[in-house]
Amino acid sequence: MKVLLLCYRGGPFCGGQGIYLFYLSRELARLGVDVDVLVGPPYPDPLDEWATVYKIENLNIWAVRTRDFGPGRLLRIFSVWNFIDYLFTRFHFFSEMETFSMRSFFILKKILKIKRYDIIHDVNSLGWGLLLMKKYGIPVISTIHHPLTRDRDADLMINETLWDKLTTILFYPLVMQRFVIKRLDRIITSSREGINELNRAFGVNREKISVVYNGMDVEQFRNTGEEREERSILFVGNTEDQKKGIRFLMEALAGLPDDIALTIVDEGPPKKENAARLARQFGVQKRVSFTGRVDQKELAGLYSRKAILVMSSLYEGFGLPAAEAMACETPVVATRAGALPEVVDGSCGILVDPGDARQLRDAILKVLNDRDKGLRLGKNGRKRAVENFSWETAAKNTLEVYKDVIHLT
Amino acid sequence: MPRPRIFGYLAVLSTLILAGLVTYSLYLLTAENIEYSGTDLNKINNFTFYAVALPLSLVSVMVIGTGFWIGWTILTIKVVPPMPDIADKKDYSKIKAFFLCLFTLCLGALLLYGISIKNFWALAIPAAAISLVILGAIFWVGIAIITTRSTLPEEKK
Numbered sequence: 001m002k003v004l005l006l007c008y009r010g011g012p013f014c015g016g017q018g019i020y021l022f023y024l025s026r027e028l029a030r031l032g033v034d035v036d037v038l039v040g041p042p043y044p045d046p047l048d049e050w051a052t053v054y055k056i057e058n059l060n061i062w063a064v065r066t067r068d069f070g071p072g073r074l075l076r077i078f079s080v081w082n083f084i085d086y087l088f089t090r091f092h093f094f095s096e097m098e099t100f101s102m103r104s105f106f107i108l109k110k111i112l113k114i115k116r117y118d119i120i121h122d123v124n125s126l127g128w129g130l131l132l133m134k135k136y137g138i139p140v141i142s143t144i145h146h147p148l149t150r151d152r153d154a155d156l157m158i159n160e161t162l163w164d165k166l167t168t169i170l171f172y173p174l175v176m177q178r179f180v181i182k183r184l185d186r187i188i189t190s191s192r193e194g195i196n197e198l199n200r201a202f203g204v205n206r207e208k209i210s211v212v213y214n215g216m217d218v219e220q221f222r223n224t225g226e227e228r229e230e231r232s233i234l235f236v237g238n239t240e241d242q243k244k245g246i247r248f249l250m251e252a253l254a255g256l257p258d259d260i261a262l263t264i265v266d267e268g269p270p271k272k273e274n275a276a277r278l279a280r281q282f283g284v285q286k287r288v289s290f291t292g293r294v295d296q297k298e299l300a301g302l303y304s305r306k307a308i309l310v311m312s313s314l315y316e317g318f319g320l321p322a323a324e325a326m327a328c329e330t331p332v333v334a335t336r337a338g339a340l341p342e343v344v345d346g347s348c349g350i351l352v353d354p355g356d357a358r359q360l361r362d363a364i365l366k367v368l369n370d371r372d373k374g375l376r377l378g379k380n381g382r383k384r385a386v387e388n389f390s391w392e393t394a395a396k397n398t399l400e401v402y403k404d405v406i407h408l409t
Numbered sequence: 410m411p412r413p414r415i416f417g418y419l420a421v422l423s424t425l426i427l428a429g430l431v432t433y434s435l436y437l438l439t440a441e442n443i444e445y446s447g448t449d450l451n452k453i454n455n456f457t458f459y460a461v462a463l464p465l466s467l468v469s470v471m472v473i474g475t476g477f478w479i480g481w482t483i484l485t486i487k488v489v490p491p492m493p494d495i496a497d498k499k500d501y502s503k504i505k506a507f508f509l510c511l512f513t514l515c516l517g518a519l520l521l522y523g524i525s526i527k528n529f530w531a532l533a534i535p536a537a538a539i540s541l542v543i544l545g546a547i548f549w550v551g552i553a554i555i556t557t558r559s560t561l562p563e564e565k566k
Contacts, residue, residue: 066553074554075413078420087546156486162502162509169479 001402002034002116004108005051006130007123008058008100011042016145016214016320017123018044023215025051027395033402036117038104040096054111056103057082058096062089092170097177101127108133119402122184126177130184139409141186141401145214146194146317146338147201148172154242154314178202186405188398190214190318191339197317210401213342214318215394218386220296221327223378224304230371231257233364234306234330236265236299236321237313239275245312245335247278251357252312254282256364261287263306265294303328307374308367311340314354319343323389326381331374333363343389348381413554420551424544431540435533450527462532466524469535473517480509 007021022044025035029050037051040058047053059073077086081099088095122142130140155168181202187209198204237244253262268290269276279285309325311334319340322332332349334340352359367374483506523531
């Protein structure tokens with residue numbers, strides 16, 4: 001089988017999609033699938049061992065002032081798609097998905113003169129170009145972990161002025177995504193909750209949505225054997241993302257004994273101010289530390305050393321940190337938001353209501369004060385993660401979806 | 410002079426000339442012939458008129474429609490619960506959004522009415538706006554090319 005994967009940002013630090021692209025392409029290739037990749041910048045770690053990679057240009061100029069582009073990018077603006085990108089981004093549109101899909105469409109036209117694909121698999125873009133690609137007679141599917149309406153609503157929740165709201169609404173290409181998603185051959189999402197979400201947000205027919213749980217590297221994410229820091233809790237995620245509910249974690253931390261410290265795996269100030277501001281607001285700034293960006297090896301070490309992973313999310317499309325922590329035998333305290341109850345069950349963690357700092361605090365204390373319980377939850381977590389959330393399983397299930405779509409079309 | 414800077418100057422000069430031409434041809438050249446209601450476009454062949462009016466009005470309606478859609482979204486969206494930090498603050502954005510909807514509706518109606526009676530300004534204003542936005546973008550890139558250092562300052566090398 002020949003598959004073309006599309007990903008508008010392929011770097012491993014650009015949200016989950018870069019990681020998804022890397023591992024899914026590798027595991028599909030291991031299953032005997034011939035994988036080609038069309039990817040935009042930041043480009044992924046080398047995939048050449050198992051896939052043919054076509055790099056697509058993009059200037060990544062959203063929220064960058066024209067004067068700060070630098071000489072290299074300034075001259076490249078004078079080409080059709082770069083200029084469209086430039087024009088749209090000046091009006092606060094996030095046009096990267098549109099232009100990536102259109103550029104891909106034109107490049108695909110050239111590739112198809114020498115190759116043929118059985119299926120085209122888009123990751124997260126839902127751009128207009130996908131509909132044009134369908135005209136080549138190849139089924140097109142897309143993976144959507146959660147609809148962007150969730151991100152928009154989370155942003156609107158903190159926007160105070162009309163201008164903030166206006167730019168938030170302009171930023172998300174929801175009109176395009178709503179139109180495109182209904183016309184694709186299949187949508188893959190990473191949880192059963194995702195089916196309801198996509199149906200609610202975009203009116204996608206439930207029968208067109210398949211669930212494939214996200215994968216993770218269960219060999220990389222395993223307990224390193226380092227000694228546990230018994231009074232230390234961990235948070236992994238983008239602290240500027242309001243969906244992560246970091247505010248409630250800070251509030252919970254303020255209610256916990258002073259010897260309990262929080263480590264955040266993300267950039268702190270001056271790059272990201274939100275978490276530090278909230279820590280000051282709740283008077284816990286001395287108990288909060290930031291690691292900055294870490295690679296997977298370091299992350300596995302952090303999961304293994306800290307006593308608990310806390311996910312205070314108000315919404316999660318999947319909740320990859322929870323699965324990674326489980327694989328490292330670390331108990332998880334998470335909210336029941338989004339897909340988290342599908343990842344974390346009672347055997348490997350404690351679930352609380354989203355937006356309730358008191359429940360979060362009590363659950364953390366319960367695990368910290370009962371060492372045996374923590375150990376038991378950790379062991380069960382590893383077992384559950386390996387059985388359900390390995391990339392091998394994810395790739396096999398994705399391949400089943402491919403076969404089903406090809407058979408039907 | 411380095412080549413990129415020549416491009417920059419070319420972009421700035423050509424956009425200035427084109428912007429001047431657009432403004433002159435649409436507003437100054439016709440001014441003598443225009444009464445307050447504008448040039449009479451009824452003399453133009455229907456096909457010719459709509460060949461220009463349709464694409465222009467389509468783009469204009471899309472822009473105005475986007476404004477209306479933003480206002481409507483702010484007016485109707487239910488985002489619950491609000492973040493506790495800002496829950497107590499007064500939010501006037503719904504009132505402003507209402508006026509945004511009203512304004513865009515009026516503007517859209519005015520545009521369509523203008524097109525239907527073949528009013529000159531219904532074509533001239535959107536044409537100038539679209540042209541000047543595009544030219545302005547090129548002009549701004551040209552300025553940035555001219556004023557951006559192409560090499561690092563000596564001490565940072």
